[in-house]
Amino acid sequence: MTRIGVYVCHCGLNIAGVVDVEKVAEYAKGLPDVVVAKHYTYMCSEPGQHMIQDDIEAQNLDRIVIATCSPRMHEETFRRAVAEAGLNPYLTEIVNLREHVSWAHTHEPEKATEKAKALVRMGVAHARLLEPLEKRKVSVEKGVLVVGGGIAGIQTSLDLADAGFKVHLVEKSPSIGGRMSQLDKTFPTLDCSACILTPKMVDVAKHPNITLLTNAEVTNVKGFVGNYEASILKNPTYVDAEKCVGCELCTKVCPVKVPDRFNENLTEKRAISIYSTQAVPKIATINPDYCLRLKYNKGVCGKCQDACEAKAIDFEQKPETVQVKVGGIVLAVGSEVFNASKMVELGYGRFKNVISSIEFERISDASGPTGGKIVSPKDGKTPKTIAFIQCVGSRDKRFHDYCCRVGCMVTLKQAILAREKIHENVRIYVCYVDLRAFGKGYDEFYRSARDKDIDFIAGLPSEIHSAQDGSLCFDVYDKGTSKLLEVHPDLVVLGTGLVPNNDLGNISALFHASRSADGFLLEAHPKLRPLETAMGGVFLAGACQGPKDIPDTVAQASGAAAKAIDLLSSGEIELEPLKAVVDKDSCSGCRICESICPFVAVEMKPEVVDGNERFRAEVIEAMCQGCGLCSSACPTGAIKIQQYSSRQVLTQVQAALTETCTEGGK
Amino acid sequence: MSMAKPNLEAREKILAKLRGRELVNCFQCIKCTSGCTALKLLELKPHEIIKLVNLGFVDELPSSDIIWTCVTCLKCVQRCPQKASPYHVIMALRNIAVEKEAKVPEGYLKAVSQILETGLIETPKKIVTRKMETVDRDCLKLPKINPPKENFQAVFTKTMEEK
Numbered sequence: 001m002t003r004i005g006v007y008v009c010h011c012g013l014n015i016a017g018v019v020d021v022e023k024v025a026e027y028a029k030g031l032p033d034v035v036v037a038k039h040y041t042y043m044c045s046e047p048g049q050h051m052i053q054d055d056i057e058a059q060n061l062d063r064i065v066i067a068t069c070s071p072r073m074h075e076e077t078f079r080r081a082v083a084e085a086g087l088n089p090y091l092t093e094i095v096n097l098r099e100h101v102s103w104a105h106t107h108e109p110e111k112a113t114e115k116a117k118a119l120v121r122m123g124v125a126h127a128r129l130l131e132p133l134e135k136r137k138v139s140v141e142k143g144v145l146v147v148g149g150g151i152a153g154i155q156t157s158l159d160l161a162d163a164g165f166k167v168h169l170v171e172k173s174p175s176i177g178g179r180m181s182q183l184d185k186t187f188p189t190l191d192c193s194a195c196i197l198t199p200k201m202v203d204v205a206k207h208p209n210i211t212l213l214t215n216a217e218v219t220n221v222k223g224f225v226g227n228y229e230a231s232i233l234k235n236p237t238y239v240d241a242e243k244c245v246g247c248e249l250c251t252k253v254c255p256v257k258v259p260d261r262f263n264e265n266l267t268e269k270r271a272i273s274i275y276s277t278q279a280v281p282k283i284a285t286i287n288p289d290y291c292l293r294l295k296y297n298k299g300v301c302g303k304c305q306d307a308c309e310a311k312a313i314d315f316e317q318k319p320e321t322v323q324v325k326v327g328g329i330v331l332a333v334g335s336e337v338f339n340a341s342k343m344v345e346l347g348y349g350r351f352k353n354v355i356s357s358i359e360f361e362r363i364s365d366a367s368g369p370t371g372g373k374i375v376s377p378k379d380g381k382t383p384k385t386i387a388f389i390q391c392v393g394s395r396d397k398r399f400h401d402y403c404c405r406v407g408c409m410v411t412l413k414q415a416i417l418a419r420e421k422i423h424e425n426v427r428i429y430v431c432y433v434d435l436r437a438f439g440k441g442y443d444e445f446y447r448s449a450r451d452k453d454i455d456f457i458a459g460l461p462s463e464i465h466s467a468q469d470g471s472l473c474f475d476v477y478d479k480g481t482s483k484l485l486e487v488h489p490d491l492v493v494l495g496t497g498l499v500p501n502n503d504l505g506n507i508s509a510l511f512h513a514s515r516s517a518d519g520f521l522l523e524a525h526p527k528l529r530p531l532e533t534a535m536g537g538v539f540l541a542g543a544c545q546g547p548k549d550i551p552d553t554v555a556q557a558s559g560a561a562a563k564a565i566d567l568l569s570s571g572e573i574e575l576e577p578l579k580a581v582v583d584k585d586s587c588s589g590c591r592i593c594e595s596i597c598p599f600v601a602v603e604m605k606p607e608v609v610d611g612n613e614r615f616r617a618e619v620i621e622a623m624c625q626g627c628g629l630c631s632s633a634c635p636t637g638a639i640k641i642q643q644y645s646s647r648q649v650l651t652q653v654q655a656a657l658t659e660t661c662t663e664g665g666k
Numbered sequence: 667m668s669m670a671k672p673n674l675e676a677r678e679k680i681l682a683k684l685r686g687r688e689l690v691n692c693f694q695c696i697k698c699t700s701g702c703t704a705l706k707l708l709e710l711k712p713h714e715i716i717k718l719v720n721l722g723f724v725d726e727l728p729s730s731d732i733i734w735t736c737v738t739c740l741k742c743v744q745r746c747p748q749k750a751s752p753y754h755v756i757m758a759l760r761n762i763a764v765e766k767e768a769k770v771p772e773g774y775l776k777a778v779s780q781i782l783e784t785g786l787i788e789t790p791k792k793i794v795t796r797k798m799e800t801v802d803r804d805c806l807k808l809p810k811i812n813p814p815k816e817n818f819q820a821v822f823t824k825t826m827e828e829k
Contacts, residue, residue: 345745391695396747433695462701462745477699477711484705 002128005036005061006120007052009043009068011098016041018102020113024067027117031124035059044074049081056085063091063127067120069098088132090577090643095123118656125655129648133577138622140226140573141327142166144564147218147507150178151550152332152542152557154200159561160330161209165568168324169204170232171214175279177201178334179543182262182358184365184372186550187413188445194278194367201280213322214281221510224601224623225536226327226573236317238286238294239272243312246274246282250304250313258290260369264359266377267369272304272313277367284312328537328564331521332557333507335498335543338393338400345463346392348494351472353378354464356392356496357410364417374421376491383426383490386418387474389460390432394497402518404497405547408436411495412449419452428454429487431461431476439551457485464492498547511538512600520546531559535599536623539563578626578642580619586638589615593630593639599623602630602639672722680719683758692716692750698742708735712742712752719755728763734771782822785814 006028010016021039028037036055040048043066055061064087066078071094079089097116105112144160146153149171157167169176180186181201183193204210213232220231254270262276271290274282284304288294292301293315305313337358340348348354353376355363366372376383388411394404415428435456437446450456458479467473472492477484500519501507508515513533516522521544524532531539541560542553567573580593580601594602594617601623604615617630617639630639637646684690698712699705710732718727727733733756742752763770781787790811792802803811 391747395693397749398747433693459696459700462697462741475700477696477705477713479694479696479713482711484700 002033002063003035003059003061004031004033004063004065004124004127005052005055005059006031006034006038006065006124007043007048007067008037008039008120009048009066009097010039010041011069011102012041014069015097015102018106018109018112019097019116020109023113024097024116024120028065028067028120028124031121033063033128034124035061043068044077049077052078052081053085056082056087062087063093063130065093065095065120065123065127067095067097067116067123070094070096070100090133091127091130093123093127093130095119122652122655125651126648129651130643133642135574135577136621137572137574138226139571140568141228141325142568142571143168143324143326144568145170145218145228145230145324145326145329146332147329147511148178148332148334148542148544149173149176149204149212149214150332150334150542150553151180151197151200152334152544152553152560153178153330154197154204155554155557156330156332156541156561156564157204157210158200158207159558160564161207163561163565163569165209165565167207167210168230168232168326169210169212170216170218171212172217173275174215174237174283174285175201175275175281176204176212176214177276177278177280179358180550181276181278182264182365183361184368185413185417187409188439188441190413190416194365198278198280201278205280212281215285216322218510219321221329224620226568226622228326228329228537230324230326230329232322232324234320234322236288236319237283238288238291238313238315238317239284240312240314240317241281241283243310244283244308245310245312246284247309248274248284249307249309250284253303253307255301255303256290256292258287263362263369264356266359266362286313327568328539329511330539330541330557330560330564331507331511331513331533331544332541332560333501333504333544335520335547336501338404338496338499340392340494340496342399343392343396346389346492346494347464347466347472351378351464351466351492352376353383353472353490354492354494356494357407357414358496360414360493364414364421372421374418374491381490382422385427385429385487385489386415386491386493387429387431387487387489388415388493388495390430390435390495391460392494392496393499395433400497400499400518402547403436404495405436406549407495407497408432409439409442409445409549411493412437412446414493415454416449416452419454424453429457429489430454431457431459433458433460439549461487498543501544504544507544511535512598513538513540516546518546520544531556531563534625536625537564537567575622576626578644579621579624580626580628580630580639580641582617582619583638583640584616586636587616588636588638589617590635591615591617592633592635593617596629596633598627598629599625601625670723673725674722676724677719677722680724680755680758680762683761684754688749689751689754690716690720691748692720692746692752693748695747697745697747698752701741701745703737703739703741704735708732710735712736712756715759716750716752716755719759724759727759728766729768731771733759733763734774782819783813785818786811 008021008025010021025037025039036059042048064082075094079092082092083089101112101116143166146157146169157169160167180197186193215237216232216234218230219233222229250272251270254272256271257268258271259265260267260269272284272286274284340356362368363370393399437443459477461474461476464474471488473488512535514522523530524534539560541557601620603618605618606613607616626641628641631641696713704710736756790803792800794800
């Protein structure tokens, strides 16, 4: 005999302000098998939970219906409370009276109360058919794959490695360091980027728990939370990493010039070269698109081979695939800088002295092409007037709707650097829309920029053109003074925003990580689960989830590492039992479930019946999230979600349709 | 300075003509005014017009001369990062001005009636060449320009009407 207890929560006035909770509880008393029905201000509070626990014992209840907020809020809380009282936690049914009733029908209290009664009636009908379920445990691999070796990937890897986990760090460039390694100084403290980053890069290379794979990319991922298997393709560098000592004798003899990507193509390097002065690992790589020997034929050039004393050059090197088994994955693939040539009116690409903010970083950096001297790339002279233009490619419906979150601070920093390096001999304009200095110490930094005699103009120019003498010129209207200014800058720096990586589409497909409307990777919940993807065991760190500055990136990276540690530390994980199950006898092997499962949790397994091989669907329990798509698509009803079988769902539908009187469902 | 009073009813009328609020969804980046062709000579400040409409200070706008100074170069439409399009707001204000029978600049009326009659924005004129000869279309043996077809006026008037 089923004995049901119904508990209606007021949620302060969130529910009780609209729904007549007393009436709903009274109504529930009349429903079949309901032994107790109560209402209380906060069911989720300790006294509320005790009320349920006491009743379970005193009234010998075996099913609990709680009419409260969304199950996303407190289902776990109530299950735990029910379990403590000795009942199987999956015999609890949550009815959502807040998001589905009181918040949705604020102005119709009477109808809302009727709807609440109907939902409670459905909940009771479902509760009657609930089955006890057990959580299952699976063992996990104690390694983590970190994709991307920027500051996010570096921080995550170091945190994980220090906690004793094996880390495979995959970076597609020849060196780790990412965007941060290209920066000169960092806001708001103006400490040099290399000084704080390089030691961390070296730590990564030295850490016994970190396997560093540069020039590499992940090509395939199989498995599920706690048990992933990834294939990593190591592209040939044509230099033996074991033998190369980083002496750069080879780069001195190489005759082929190649644009220097690290210096944003402002300078050239050689076809064989080391990525940057602080590169980790500090090993030469050959660019096969430019190298004469690799591009044309075996007879030519080979000067580097002759020059290398360590005999490290190996033109025969082939791509290599490495397989790794990991429990979790952290995606830290970063972002790219907006290509300002898309915004034609600003003349980027047409005028040599219109540059992007990342190019300014290289020019200002002591290890950059000018040795840290701020000069215009057009004539190599120190500019007398510099103009910074904000929101290039960001907050712009033609390109990217979102705020780039770093542009304002980058410009303030660069304006301060220009003032410090060129002193009073330069006029500095900053043309902005809104100046956002929101982080810790950021507004103080803005203040210090204003102290340095920088002209802030509240307004953007419409276009940059070249004046008759070949110099740059733009008009800008200042909101504060209502004056139209004519500016003749020697150098224009565009505050280019951050945009999703070009290959983020592939990465999203590879790791089954969805993307949000802005193109970045989507977190599982914008507020409460910002470090996870919807895919179990796949975490997010840094700018691949959305534009971020260094402090936020590092915070998120440490958070993602902590999440991975939390998942893997015990060596096994508990899985929710609400999963799809297959009735093998009714499965026709049509593969519809396999094709629609968003979590790749259905596998077709061959089976020999009467000498014929046929395929049957099998659910990989660890990957199934219990979404129910397969169950509703299955033509034979062979696959169903526990607690949501056709019978369990249709009973609720019946309850919704048949009982509309206030008398209760006897 | 006297206190400004918003006229929300008149504002709604303008918004209705714009078919969607996106056209006034402006965050005052001033790109339109910085590049406005009519700003230097005629002091048109598109960002100000948009803000006035946004806040409902619209009573004087239809009767003001300023809305007739836009030369419809459409630079603001192309470059507005919020697709707020001051041009469309100015056109809506012009239409309201005509409805209200507010003063429309003479030159503007002249231009419209000339197009109605001849089908041309400019009538063919005599010009002086580099050799200081005065020539017209005839002596350059250019084809004659025919007056517009009968239904032109009807079509033209119909397109000027609002949809």
